[in-house]
Amino acid sequence: MRGTPFILILIAVAGVVFGLARWLDNSYAFFVGYVVVQYIVLGTAWNILGGYTGYVNFGITAFFAIGAYSSVVLHKLVPTLPLPAMIVVGGVMAGIVGVGTGYLTLRLRGVYFSIATLALAVVVQTLITNWDFVGGARGAYVLRPRTAPLIGGGYIDYLFLIMLGLCVAALATARAIERSSLGFGFAAIRDDEAAAEASGVPTLRLKLIATGLSGGFMGMAGAPLPFYVTYLDPASGFSLNYAVNAIAMPLIGGTSSWLGPVVGAVLVGGLQEYLRVTISSAVNVLVAGVLMVMFVIIAPQGIVGLFQRKRR
Amino acid sequence: MTALLHIEGLGKRFGGFVALDGIELEVQDGERLGLIGPNGSGKSTLVNCICGTLQNEQGSVRFAGEKLDGLLAHERTRRGLARSFQLPRPFASLSLAENLRIPILYAVNARNAGALPTAAIDARCRGLLGEVGLAEKADRLPRDLTQIEMRKLELARAMAAEPKLLIADEAMAGLSHTEVDEIIALLIRLNGQGVTVIMIEHIMRAVMEFSQRLAVLVAGKKIADGAPKDVVRDAEVVRAYLGE
Numbered sequence: 001m002r003g004t005p006f007i008l009i010l011i012a013v014a015g016v017v018f019g020l021a022r023w024l025d026n027s028y029a030f031f032v033g034y035v036v037v038q039y040i041v042l043g044t045a046w047n048i049l050g051g052y053t054g055y056v057n058f059g060i061t062a063f064f065a066i067g068a069y070s071s072v073v074l075h076k077l078v079p080t081l082p083l084p085a086m087i088v089v090g091g092v093m094a095g096i097v098g099v100g101t102g103y104l105t106l107r108l109r110g111v112y113f114s115i116a117t118l119a120l121a122v123v124v125q126t127l128i129t130n131w132d133f134v135g136g137a138r139g140a141y142v143l144r145p146r147t148a149p150l151i152g153g154g155y156i157d158y159l160f161l162i163m164l165g166l167c168v169a170a171l172a173t174a175r176a177i178e179r180s181s182l183g184f185g186f187a188a189i190r191d192d193e194a195a196a197e198a199s200g201v202p203t204l205r206l207k208l209i210a211t212g213l214s215g216g217f218m219g220m221a222g223a224p225l226p227f228y229v230t231y232l233d234p235a236s237g238f239s240l241n242y243a244v245n246a247i248a249m250p251l252i253g254g255t256s257s258w259l260g261p262v263v264g265a266v267l268v269g270g271l272q273e274y275l276r277v278t279i280s281s282a283v284n285v286l287v288a289g290v291l292m293v294m295f296v297i298i299a300p301q302g303i304v305g306l307f308q309r310k311r312r
Numbered sequence: 313m314t315a316l317l318h319i320e321g322l323g324k325r326f327g328g329f330v331a332l333d334g335i336e337l338e339v340q341d342g343e344r345l346g347l348i349g350p351n352g353s354g355k356s357t358l359v360n361c362i363c364g365t366l367q368n369e370q371g372s373v374r375f376a377g378e379k380l381d382g383l384l385a386h387e388r389t390r391r392g393l394a395r396s397f398q399l400p401r402p403f404a405s406l407s408l409a410e411n412l413r414i415p416i417l418y419a420v421n422a423r424n425a426g427a428l429p430t431a432a433i434d435a436r437c438r439g440l441l442g443e444v445g446l447a448e449k450a451d452r453l454p455r456d457l458t459q460i461e462m463r464k465l466e467l468a469r470a471m472a473a474e475p476k477l478l479i480a481d482e483a484m485a486g487l488s489h490t491e492v493d494e495i496i497a498l499l500i501r502l503n504g505q506g507v508t509v510i511m512i513e514h515i516m517r518a519v520m521e522f523s524q525r526l527a528v529l530v531a532g533k534k535i536a537d538g539a540p541k542d543v544v545r546d547a548e549v550v551r552a553y554l555g556e
Contacts, residue, residue, distance in 0.1 A: 181417040181427075184406075188414045191403035194365060198397070200389040200419030200473055256405075 036269035043249040043261030045217030051255030054190030059117030067222030090223030098215020139233025142226040174258040248292040254302025323370030346523030394475035402454035415473035
């Protein structure tokens, strides 16, 4: 399947999902749907760097929160700015930080890179916590409109639709990378950086593309967050949940293909939401942790990998 | 005939240790050069400095009339310098055909400033695998290969970059007698196609059979350079290998 039909199918699927949610006419469906789709975007973003290129980023919350807080800033400065514009700005900001971090840390390999990204999350959180304009440690309130622009209905409908659109963009990008020379370059870097360089792969430039794209999509996933939660403080914006889930979902679904993060996010995200309402709101982190450990031991290639292996 | 590779006063240190000291070496277009030396004499460091994996502190490397100093490894590969690694370093998650695809996508396409169509790339990958006798395993992963097949893949991947100069870094270590012959035949065939080859090797039989000229490194210095028969009788070379 070529690129354009794939995007059309994605859009059709997103349309059906949105139509279904509208038909259910239950705002809880939109809240759950938003979270799951947000995790598809986050997982896909993580996978571009972690799965395709082999650089494990633990600093997801840094990029996610940069997107979220850039929306807070924009909302204070220009309250009338439409959300898609905020998403673009949030994505660009996080993408720039991604490229910058990449440039400074990509001489570090393996686990040292991961530790540096962890440090980045701490640094960004400290900066935000001490920045009064965005509420500092107290947090910031964002009053969202009561009704959705353009499509009518509750504002959450609009947030869900926006997140679905982002998801289509992220998945189309991920799949396009997989099939392009960029994807082969990423895979070569993941397998052996020195051999990649000796084969003519400009490793530094490709790694910067990967960190920029990955960080950018994380920022875009975070940009609508203030409107979703309406009150954003550093503790929730930088919550460990985002980092754990964004890593666990691609690992569980499979890191080798764009489908992995989708499968992982729908499965784990869905299960978490189910357990949140049936058992307890704290058990959801346990789910991601336990499943991740199980999959790393039993099926390191993830669910998609299991099927691919059968085919091979 | 002008030299394809021209190394002048090349020096490299690791802290206080002088790994290479004032290396002078010329390789003519189309030549087969053997490079030998005891363990730790600086052969691999020299290869790394030529290929850009390491940057030399002193001297210069000129290739096809162009100064390479300061260029990164991938830029040198694009200019026509390819190497195989001492320990095979395949792209483990990619099939054999895909392994060869990387240098075609990134070295050949970049050099020609135009992308080959996918079908042409695929045909080229399979053709190269056929040349080294791995055609049937084109869709397998490197982990399914034997030691000699791994070495062949390593050479095929270097060849896929369509180099003017190929540096084979101990491509035969650990191989059996007949396998060594196979690799020698392969390298001589490549040379026949117009590729200049530098062979770094410990197996003297292979070196003597392959090389038109032989250079010897000892403790970071070139101590001999000339016709293989003369070099192996050189008193200094004998002393370096066998002691006083």
